[in-house]
Amino acid sequence: MRLTILGGGGFRVPLVYRALLDDPAGSVSEVVLHDTDPRRVAVIADVLTRLAQGHPAPVPVRVAKGLDDALAGADFVFSAIRVGGTAGRIRDERIPLAEGVLGQETVGAGGVLYGLRTIPVALHIAERVAALAPGAWVINFTNPAGMVTEAMSQVLGDRVIGICDSPVGLVRRAARAAGADPAAFADGRLGYDYVGLNHLGWLRSLTLEGTELLPGLLADDAALGSFEEGRLFGADWLRVLGALPNEYLHYYYFRRETLDSVRDTPETRGEFLDQQQGGFFERAAAAGGPDAAYALWERTRLEREQTYMAHSREASGGWQRDSHDLEGGGYDRVALALMHAIVGDSGTRLILNVRNGTTVPQLAPDAIVETVCEVGAHGARPLPCAPLREDQLGLMLQVKAVERAAVEAATFKDRGAALRALALHPLVDSPAVAARILERAAGKA
Template identity: 85%
Template structure:
């Protein structure tokens, strides 16, 4: 299989390449990188070369000079682009904060601004894939992943699938905290789980091991809840009230005031931190010379990035540090590889993915992208039936889906009214006046 990564100069591309090198099936025969920033992709190519040293028959890497050249002949296309770079992310965060509302990359006003900028580019990519590689599968990790996947699906249909590492990370951490047998989790005949929602807005509602749902006992065990990230983030009391384990991004909704105050009180947003950190990495890496030095610099920078992930939310709940199990997460590189294997091998493997709803959540349109458990075969990813959503879960999903769809319309048709509707209806903005001010600031490039 030939894999193309769009955003090939991205900081986390080496994680994907390392997964390919460790893949016993050796399923990818060639990796093509494409990025609009030649300097960044040159540095990342150097990190990949260092990873390949000493490996028998490493996966060859090619750098394409154009989007069309990168797509031609691809079997899988992994889209992980950042339109506007970290500078754009900083504006997405700072503009809402200036109006007294949350500024975050994928959630709230910041996610809407990011979507408005990204969706036209993602749609162009989808059109070029359809023209040049109509048999390819597109795996989308570009944020905001749900709405970007939904926009691309207008061209590619079911051949675009969105991925996120948050849900599988949650399942793994919950299973470990519940004391589940690790071997059972790898056997679909012995384990299963019910996860449903939208990207960065979902709930783990059951976790079955050997015929027993271990989630109720976990929710009743305060000590066990305190042993992993989501348990500490949301707190035992609130998790018992919910009767489910939420995706970590729901902290912005359930603890809006606390997180907003934490971000407002800091001198540096997440985007500003990454801009400084990654800008420094690429600058130092370009001058490092030695492949070993570049690789070691990348590893140190990566670890710091993961240790500081969602730091503002942790600050709002006591300022605790992520431990080794939290850092383990789900690994978006492993999710992408598992998805490729499942499609190529027609395996029927079950994964949590972003796909068209169909009838999974009857209250949503069939073509709306949802994040849920899917069965993956050579025909793609099919969402599995789930138990009915509780009213609070469904209500939040419906509201955010209306925001996502309005954002897509605004991006595709340059419709300011749709953009205003998306911002004003988002529960983390909750003011038409503030929404209008945010749009004005964004238009001015504030």
Template identity: 95%
Template sequence: MRLTILGGGGFRVPLVYRALLDDPGRAVSEVVLHDTDPRRVAVIAEVLARLAQGHPAPVPVRVADGLDDALEGAGFVFSAIRVGGTAGRIRDERIPLSEGVLGQETVGAGGVLYGLRTIPVALHIAERAAALAPEAWVINFTNPAGMVTEAMSQVLGDRVIGICDSPVGLVRRAARAAGADPAALADPDRTGYDYVGLNHLGWLRSLTLDGTELLPGLLADDAALGSFEEGRLFGGDWLRTLGALPNEYLHYYYFRRETLDSVRDTRETRGEFLDQQQGGFFERAAAAGGPDAVYALWERTRLEREETYMAHSREVSGGWQRDSHDLEGGGYDRVALALMHAILGNSGTRLILNVRNGTTVPQLAPDAIVETVCEVGAHGARPLPCAPLREDQLGLMLQVKAVERATVEAALFKDRGAALRALALHPLVDSPAVAARILERAAKEA
């Protein structure tokens, strides 16, 4: 089976390929890379060649000659594009910050700006995939994952599924902090969890092992909460008040003033850091002198990237270092492979995914994309019923979903009114006048 990776020059593509090489149930016979930047994809192909060295059965890799060549004949398509590159991300961050509101890749005004730029390209990909590979499953990594998946689903229906590694990371860390045997996490007969929300906006509300609920004990134990990222990020008092473990990105909402203060006058945004770091990597890699040197450079750069993830939010909550478990770099790759195997094997595996709501959250439209626990088989991903949402959870979900759907509408129909509505209604944008200025400046600098 052919696996196509769109955004094949992306920095994290080697993580996917490494997981494929280590996969005992290998189903992929060829990896096809497509990217709009030939230099980047050539460097990443060299990293993959180094990973394949000495492997008894390496997966062949080919760089496609255009999008249609990449899509034709694909069984699975991993879409991990960055429209506008890191330069676009810098604008998404700096323009809102200049107006005194948060600038971030997927959250707030920055997320809306990124969505407006990305959705038209994602829709074109969806249309070409539907025409050239109608039986393929499209797995969307592209941020903002919720709204991009929602736009693509208008063409592909349930054959597009969005993934994110934040929820599975939260479950894994919480279970480890609660003392659960790591082997038990892989056994669906022993473990259960209730997670629901939108992409980068969700809550782990239940975690069970052998029928015993672990979450209340974990929330009551400050030492255990202090042993993992979300516990340190939000603090025991607030987590006990919530009665749930939030996705790490909810820190931008719950601690908006503190986070904004930490980034407002920053010398270097996350986008600027990645622009320099990854730009430097690709420049040095081109002259590194062989796959071994390129791979070593990539591994050093990857570790630095993981160590600095969400640094501003960690600074607000005490300035702690990330755990070694979370520096391994595995996340998206493991979720994507588990999803692929569950579809091919019709296994009924439970995964947290971005899918159409159906009746999971009755207050949302059936076609709205939510992030929740799904059962995955040959039919794709089916969201499982969940307990009712609390009013505060539901209220935030409804408001941010309105923002996402307005962003999709604005991108589809070039509707300035919808774009203004998306920006002005976001909980992290405090004035329609600010929203209008952000929109005007973004249009000028595009």
């Protein structure tokens, strides 16, 4: 089975390859890398070479000559591209901040700007997949993942599935805090109800062999203080919600505190990653050889994970991530589990970004939602869920309107739809501000 990775020079590609090396099924026979930056993909290929050293059955790696070469013959296509690179991310963050609203890669005005830039490229990829590998499954991790998956589904239908490691990380951390055996997640004894959009969802039920764990967890201050989301949102607010929110909902529930923490920051997350990753690729290319590239990658990876969502943690007390927080879901493991479930027709349950169908009746059937799915040879089928509370549904409806407007704007180059996407976002407080952000992004202000 051939796996093609678009964005093959991405910093987290070695995580995917390491998961493939550890895969007892050995289901992937070749990995093909494609990237628009030859220096980056060469460095990452060196890291993969070092990971494969000494392995009894290393998975062959090939760097493609172009997009069509990468896609031809692929069984699975993993899309993790970054259109505009980290320089584009910096603009997505700084332009909204200059107008006094949150700048973040996937949330608010920054997420809309990133989507507008990325969707045309994602649509081109979808069209080439349809032409060259119509039987392939596309696993999308390109941010904003829900918005990009929705655009690609216009071409690929249900053969594109979005993934994110935030929901499964939340489930794992909550289960550990509730005292459940970590093995229960893997062997199917742990049940969970999670629904929302990408980076906007709630864990509303957590059961172990049919026994509900969530009320007890929400009532236990010490247990809530033992994991990331509990510290991020605080016990009082979590008990009011009666659910555990995805970590990105901190930007919505604590928008004032988060904005205050980043408004005058000397360095945004994008600027940090631009310097960190730029330095890594420069040093690794100069050092030469797989050993040096791998050692530099490992050091840089740990620093990246430790500083994840630092501004939100500062806004909620300034605590540091511990080993359990760093153990998230791992998008590499989510991707591998998804591939196994499709190939093995296993009926595995995973939290994925898929077409809604009738899961949330108030949304269109083709709208992409993030929820629990049953995965088999047919792909990912969203499971029925309990009705959403009014506050949850209201936020989902508004953000979905933003996502669909952004897809329309990027697809048809419609400025009105782009303005609507920005102005309707809950974290953008004025159509006039939205118009100025749009003008700045277009280089007209």
